[in-house]
Amino acid sequence: MTIRVAAVADIHLSEASRGTYRKRLDGIEHRADVLLVGGDLTRHGTVAEAQVVADEFRDLPIPAVFVLGNHDYHSNAEEEMAELLRAAGLIVLDDSAAAVLDGRLGIAGGKGFGGGFAGKCASEFGEPETKAFVRHTREIADRWRVALKGLETEHRVVLSHYAPIKETLEGEPPEIYPFLGSYLLAEAADAEGADLIIHGHAHRGTEKGVTPGGIRVRNVALPVLGRAYAIYSLAEAGW
Amino acid sequence: MSSMNASDAPHYVAARVQRAIAEDARTNELGIKVDVRGNQIFLQGQVFEEEQRAHLTEVATEAAPGLTVHNEVTCVQVGEPGEEELL
Numbered sequence: 572m573t574i575r576v577a578a579v580a581d582i583h584l585s586e587a588s589r590g591t592y593r594k595r596l597d598g599i600e601h602r603a604d605v606l607l608v609g610g611d612l613t614r615h616g617t618v619a620e621a622q623v624v625a626d627e628f629r630d631l632p633i634p635a636v637f638v639l640g641n642h643d644y645h646s647n648a649e650e651e652m653a654e655l656l657r658a659a660g661l662i663v664l665d666d667s668a669a670a671v672l673d674g675r676l677g678i679a680g681g682k683g684f685g686g687g688f689a690g691k692c693a694s695e696f697g698e699p700e701t702k703a704f705v706r707h708t709r710e711i712a713d714r715w716r717v718a719l720k721g722l723e724t725e726h727r728v729v730l731s732h733y734a735p736i737k738e739t740l741e742g743e744p745p746e747i748y749p750f751l752g753s754y755l756l757a758e759a760a761d762a763e764g765a766d767l768i769i770h771g772h773a774h775r776g777t778e779k780g781v782t783p784g785g786i787r788v789r790n791v792a793l794p795v796l797g798r799a800y801a802i803y804s805l806a807e808a809g810w
Numbered sequence: 811m812s813s814m815n816a817s818d819a820p821h822y823v824a825a826r827v828q829r830a831i832a833e834d835a836r837t838n839e840l841g842i843k844v845d846v847r848g849n850q851i852f853l854q855g856q857v858f859e860e861e862q863r864a865h866l867t868e869v870a871t872e873a874a875p876g877l878t879v880h881n882e883v884t885c886v887q888v889g890e891p892g893e894e895e896l897l
């Protein structure tokens with residue numbers, strides 16, 4: 572049976588957004604079975620902003636799954652933010668997985684990170700700072716493989732903030748691609764299999780792309796979509 | 811930040827303004843394009859609320875005193891969810 576996935580990222584709520592965002596989600600239960608939110612939930616990553624996000628998304632009639640983005644880390648309150656969202660009944664992935672819709676849909680993922688794309692990327696060589704940067708992404712990708720492996724659902728979707736391919740970055744200056752995503756994220760999904768990868772972060776990017784292994788990728792950053800959320804329906808398991 | 815004047819190389823002025831816009835807590839905007847032409851600064855990109863546009867002008871003006879800031883940044887327009895895509 573078809574699963575309708577609603578997705579959006581980069582909503583960047585501030586304290587001024589209180590009470591204003593929820594109306595965009597009115598009637599979502601008639602259009603979709605689950606909502607995925609791909610990070611950059613806030614502007615500055617403060618606890619006060621996180622409380623706004625928790626309140627705007629609380630008690631939705633469909634399950635809602637979140638990852639955080641780089642803005643949500645800016646005030647070093649990412650763990651408190653995740654706890655606030657969980658307390659509001661929302662699912663938050665942190666290089667982990669969750670099953671929803673009676674085990675029919677599995678979602679794996681987390682924030683992701685940068686490093687660049689095959690042939691034009693940083694490697695774990697040289698100064699400790701460079702090694703640490705690249706290692707962070709590699710360790711994330713390794714945890715995603717484990718998370719995906721553990722899912723025995725009919726469908727699997729990967730939810731990320733950073734981009735797994737460069738196709739969906741089209742429109743961004745190529746010089747900053749290494750800060751927008753990493754091919755290691757796509758490689759993890761291609762190795763374990765998934766129906767779809769959702770990401771954000773690239774506000775000037777492009778909605779649609781595909782991994783080297785053939786998994787559809789969708790950049791759902793709000794400025795890219797220009798609409799409240801996108802809806803993708805998953806028919807038969809494709810992997 | 812040290813003081814500067816309009817004779818500073820435009821390249822560095824643009825970099826300074828862009829960095830101020832990214833790092834200043836009033837803005838924290840990473841995707842704003844900054845162009846310096848003569849004694850004018852042009853800002854382009856998208857933000858989410860009208861109030862953020864005003865902050866951009868403020869931060870850019872402080873980072874490059876003496877230059878005229880032209881704020882061409884627009885607000886993201888959010889429409890209805892639209893049609894579903896069958897994958």
Ligand SMILES: [Fe+2]
Pocket residue numbers: 581583611640642772774
């Ligand atoms: Fe963002």
Ligand SMILES: [Fe+2]
Pocket residue numbers: 611640641642732771772773
């Ligand atoms: Fe981001």
